[in-house]
Amino acid sequence: MYLTQVLHQALQQDPTRPLTVYGDRTRTVAETVDRVSRLASALRxxxxGPDDRVAMLGLNSDYYHDYLLAVPWADAVLNPVNYRWSPAEMCHSLAESGCRVLLVGEHFVDIVPQLRERCPDLATVVFYGDGDCPEGMVDGRRLVAESTPVPDARRGGDALFGIFYTGGTTGLPKGVMLSHQAVLVNALGTMATGEWGSHDGRMLHVAPMFHLADIFIWLTGMINRATHVFLASFTPAGIFDALERERINDVLLVPTMLQVMVDSPELAGRDLSSVRQVTYGTSPMSEALLAQAGAMFPNARFAQAYGMTELAPVATVLTPRDHEDPSLRRSAGRPAPHSEVRIVDPDDVEVPRGSVGEIVARGVHMMSGYWNRPEETAAALRGGWMHTGDAGYMDDRGYVFVVDRLKDMIISGGENVYSAEVEFALSRHPAVAACAVIGVPDAQWGERVHAVVVPAAGAAPTLAELQQFCRQQIAAYKLPRSLETTDALPVSGAGKVLKRVLRAQHWAAAGRQI
Incomplete structure (x- = not known):
């Protein structure tokens, strides 16, 4: 199995079909194949050479689409760069992975001098975007125009597809190595649930394409013969315009995006009836937000995928049919056909159904390991299972419920408090637009349950009000004992709340984070 196989099939079966849309530019399958083969030639x-890493720093566009296909076509390895990082963090990933060629879009040319200064081994920086090529950079579009197409290397199987750096929610990002068969089996296995995506539909890419979640959605779209529409960045007006104008059928959104959308005055009067499926991840949605999102997309089914970069990335799926059962909407679904999942204790012994333990998974979709980190690889993959670091339980029907990151569990007065459970209770209050729960130092209890809340528009929730509301849902020892409000929660490039940032100010004097 090799990833570019889907492109060859599209060329054989429907070469004039529109494949990409970016702004007012549309390219067919045949045009894309020509560009991809020429870009691969230019890279050579x-x-x-074979197995070399090629990085890309750019916003979502058809240029990024070219990159995802041309690098394996050239028998090389993808190394997407998180554009939300600082130059120092970018150089960490580039230097650690041994990357010597970097493609840069027009939005990031200003930081290239810093990257060159910090990354002396970065031999070539290629401008690959719209506008004029800056001085000192290789003009990628000219190279593509002048290069002779080369045959596809048909890189696949166990060969490395890409090195994808983790979001860094727990510290310095690690390079996750994924093979071609890992990402392909993951996509096909997820689609085998029977309720995934639209055939011959139109797919919008607004989540950042450097992240594996969108690359996964992109690959399912390639298999489903989708036309890919790219939005460079997320704004409420921009996404509503794209959804309406392009008559989008499928879109990946994180709950934080959906919250912004349902709260936006830009929503009024919009026709979003074309949307058939909304896929979300990073966390379950509150019942209130799910109801609001359902009203916003009246013809859409909702699907949740749970997993992590190390699992390429899907382990479990909550299908649209599962969403019809209110008791399942807090779950992460059941293991996808390609994935085996268990809940284990600290000795890796499977725990009884309903008991909380660590979620572990295995299958062909597991990572090959962390780049140049054998000890951390061995720890994560011990016993042949990927240890997710997530705490959860499995019910009698095989549905997995994620209750927390293990490191985010709060031990207050000797009791284990899972922050996700408290967050779920808080999120149901109408005055709460978003929230995060962390443990902070407490002289009496060791740790105190602390709520960080983004109030809904015009609301000013008090601690006593929220405690009284949550008391009807969770045990008294789990109630938040302190409260702070904020305009926004810090999030990673994948849309995950960065609790280490929230904890830092509270634990600085303690010299630790938990």
Whole structure:
């Protein structure tokens, strides 16, 4: 199995079908194949050989689409760069992975001098975007125009597809190595649930394409013969315009995006009836937000995928049919056909159904390991299972419920408090737009349950009000004992709340984070 196989099939079966849309530019399958084969040729002319890493720093666009296909076509390895990082963090990933060629879009040319200064081994920086090529950079569009197409290397199987750096929610990002068969089996296995995506539909990419979640959605779209529409960045007006104008059928959104959308005055009068499926991840949605999102997309089914980069990335799926059962909406679904999942204790012994333990998974979709980190690889993959670091339980029907990150569990007065459970209770209050719960130092209890809340528009929730509301849902020892409000929660590039940032100010004097 090799990833570019889907492109060859599209060329054989429907070469004139629109494949990509970016702004007012539409390219067919045949045009894309020509560009991909020429970009692969250009990379080889720049000295890229088998297994070399090629990085991309750019916003969502058809150029990014070219990159995802041309690098394996050239028998090389993808290394997407998180554009939300600082130059120092970018250089960490580039240097650690040994990347010598970097493609840069027009939005990031200003930081190239810093990257060159910090990354002396970065031999070639290629401008690959719209506008004029800056001085000192290789003009990628000219190279593509002048290069002779090369045959596809048909890189696949166990060969490395890409190195994807983790979001860094727990510290310094690690390079996750994923093979071609891992990402392909993951996509096909997820689609085998029978309720995934639209055939011959139109897919919008607004989540950042450097993240594996959108690359996964992109690959399912390639298999489903989708036309891919790219939005460079997320704004309420921009996404509503794209959904309406392009008559989008499928879209990946994180709950934080959906919250912004349902709260936006830009929503009024919009026709979003074309949307058939909304896929979300990073966390379950509150019942209130799910209801609001359902009203916003009246013809859409909702599907949740749970997993992590190390699992390429899907382990479990909550299908649209599962969403019809209110008791399941807090779950992460059941293991996808390609994934085996268990809940284990600290000795890796499976725990009884309903008991909380660590979620572990295994299958062909597991990572090959962390780049140049054998000890951390061995720890994560001990016993042949990927240890997710998430705490959860499995019910009698095999549905997995994620209750927390293990490191985010709060031990207050000797009792284990899972922050996700408290967050779920808080999120149901109408005055709460978003929230995060962390443990903070407490002289009496060791740790105190602390709520960080983004109030709903015009609301000013008090601690006593929220405690009284939550008391009807969770045990008294789980109630938040302190409260702070904020305009927004800090999030990673994947849309996950960065609790380490929230904890830092409270634990600085303690010299630790938990």
């Amino acid at each position: 002319e720049l000295g890229v």
